[in-house]
Amino acid sequence: MQLNYQAIVIDDDPAVLESLAQWLDLADIRVRTFPDAREALPLITPDFAGVVVTDIRMPGMDGMSLLKHIDNAIPVILITGHGGVAQAVEAMKLGAYDFVEKPYKPERLVETIKRACRQRQVTLATSPAQQDDADDSLLTGRIIGHSAQIxxxxxxxxxxxxxxxxxxxxxxxxxGKELVARSLHDLSIRRDHPFVAINVAAIPENLLESELFGHEAGSFTGAHKMRQGIFEAAHNGTLFLDEIESMSMEFQIKLLRVLQEREVVRIGSRTPIPVNVRVISATKENLRDAASDGRFREDLYYRLMVADIELPPLRERAGDIPLLFGHFLRESARNHDLPEPELSYEDLVALEVHDWPGNVRELRHTAERHLLTQSFSEASVQELLQLGSSNRDRHSNGEHSLSVRLQQVEKALISAELTHHKGDIKAVMEVLDLPRRTLNQKMQKYELKREDFIQSSV
Ligand SMILES: Nc1ncnc2c1ncn2[C@@H]1O[C@H](COP(=O)(O)OP(=O)(O)OP(=O)(O)O)[C@@H](O)[C@H]1O
Ligand SMILES: [Mg+2]
Structure with missing residues (x-):
């Protein structure tokens, strides 16, 4: 896998700097060299995507104090002179990534730098951005994602x-339909009143009316006591109606009436009760189509849909996957009081290539499973995903022929590079050595949109 490896190298000996620069350059690592740590410091910002390689003993600022001055998520590799191992161990305790003792084989240093770069890439991709658009902080903390769609x-x-x-x-x-509905409620003036959620598809048709509108005692067999309906319970608040596409035509008429009058009549009663309720409904189906096919009342559709919010499937915003996965991993590590497992670059690619039929919920469960299985097995994310998919009906490409798998890998590579280069097409063309036309065609084929990667934090 070709990555954008980069390193800042600091050594007070110009000869050492020069030969290191040559070695790393040959190994495809982008290098910037500095004879003095203080000169390098301004470049090592918290969003620096590479690693730092530094000599320990130097005049001015030495390697140890440099280490203390930079963000501890940036991997620092120390080069120690003869007999400097004790100090290097001290540095590891302070958070250095690794150390290499002189004299060393350049291959070993190259290997260490590349490993650190991959880790750096994972850290950046899975951690929240330093700052997001000047959006509501409640929303950015809750509805995670950098993609243009989110x-x-x-x-x-x-x-x-x-x-x-x-x-x-x-x-x-x-x-995330319910999450969106809740967020709408929590940001509205109704926030101190109830948010009541009900899944219309989960309630038998004959109970739906009583459930929503309530009933008087004795109004039907089994109705022993008066019962308030959900509309009344949500008074002054928000009512979330899930899976509205499953309502029968008869019930749609009843609901329409309530929404027009903004009052309910309990079963067995004649007295209308005014209700002040904001209705947020959710559906998996395109109701506009259902309405034009006559499966959903058009008047009800327009009543419910003063505005609509469309949530994109996860596979159409693959750039958000690392960030979401990191978020859920941290969250469940906190909940279970377990250490957060390290992700490898290969893990990230496996996550991006998966097609996520269960969307964010599936991703959340995968993160949780990954966390829990870490404590007793070494299974990679890729293995977890394969386990999960083998007992589920996958999309049409069932048998995973060689060509299908090759395509998955190709998609993953392009997606990973787009993420890494924040949608910079030129950079992706370069690292993958593809002409622009070919890259465009492949991106179209795999439905990768440049916009989705521009905001990504890698
Ligand atoms: N953008 C997001 N950021 C963080 N968490 C999310 C995001 N989108 C969804 N989730 C989480 O994913 C899970 C599924 O979301 P939710 O229950 O809102 O989906 P849904 O669209 O209502 O699904 P269903 O149609 O199956 O009922 C929840 O745990 C939710 O908190
Ligand atoms: Mg839901």
């Missing part, structure tokens, strides 16, 4: 939360 979603939420409009949230399973 930024749009966050903007839509903050704009729509304050308006009292009914909203439809559209998206495949696990894309």
């Amino acid at each position: 930024q749009t979603v966050r903007r839509q939420i903050s704009a729509l939360a304050r308006v009292n409009a009914d909203i439809i949230v559209l998206g495949e399973t696990g894309t």
Whole structure:
């Protein structure tokens, strides 16, 4: 796998610097050399994507104090002179990545630098960006993602939360529809009132009416006591209606009436009860199509959809995968009080190549499984994903022929480089040695969009 390896090398001996620069250059590591640590320091910002290689003993600022001055997520490799091992061990305790003792084989240093670069890449890809768009901090902390699509979603939420409009949230399973509905509620003036969620598909048709609108005692067999419906329970707050595509035509008429009148009548009663409720509904189906096919009432559709928010499937914003995975890994490490496992570059590629039919929910479960299995096995993320997919019906390319697998690898490589170079097409053309036309064709074929990688933090 070809990566963008880069290193800042510091040594007060110009001859050493020059020969190191040549070696690393031959090994495809981009090098910048400095005779004095103080000169290098301004370049080693927290978002520096490479590693630092430094001599320990130097006039001015020595390797140890340099180590203390830079972000400890940046790998620092120390080169120690003869007899400097004790000091190097001290440096490791301070967070140095590794040390190499003189005299050393250049191959060994190259190997160490490359390993550190890969680790650096994983760290950057999975950690939250230093700063995001000047968005609501509540939203950025909750609805994770750098992709253009997710930024749009966050903007839509903050704009729509304050308006009292009914909203439809559209998206495949696990894309975050309920999360969006909750966020809309939490950012609205209704936030101190109830948020009530109900899955319309999970309730038998004959109970739906009583569940939503309530009933009086004795209004039907089994109705022993008066019961408030969900609309009443959500008064002044937000009602989340999940899977609305599953409502029967008859029920759609009843719901439409309630939404028009903004009052409910309990079963067995004639007294309308006014309800002040904002309805956010969710669906996996394109309701516009359902409405034009006559499977969903058009008038209800327009009632529910004063505005809509569409959530993209995870595979269409692969650039968000490392960040989300890192987030869930950290979260479940905290919850289970376990150390956060290290991810390898290969793990990241495996995550990006997977097609995530269960979207963010599947990703979250994978992160949790990865964390829990780490304590007793060495299974890589790739192995976990293969385990998960073998007992599930995969998409049409069932038998994983050689060509399918090659395509997956190709897609992963391009996606990884796009992530790494933040969507810089020229840089990707260079590292993959592809003409622009070919790269464009391949990106189209694999549905990789440059915009999705521009914001990525790697
Ligand atoms: N952008 C995101 N950032 C962080 N967590 C997310 C994001 N999107 C989804 N999640 C998490 O993924 C899981 C699934 O989300 P949610 O339940 O909202 O999906 P859904 O679209 O309602 O799924 P379903 O259609 O299956 O009901 C939740 O744990 C949610 O918190
Ligand atoms: Mg849901």
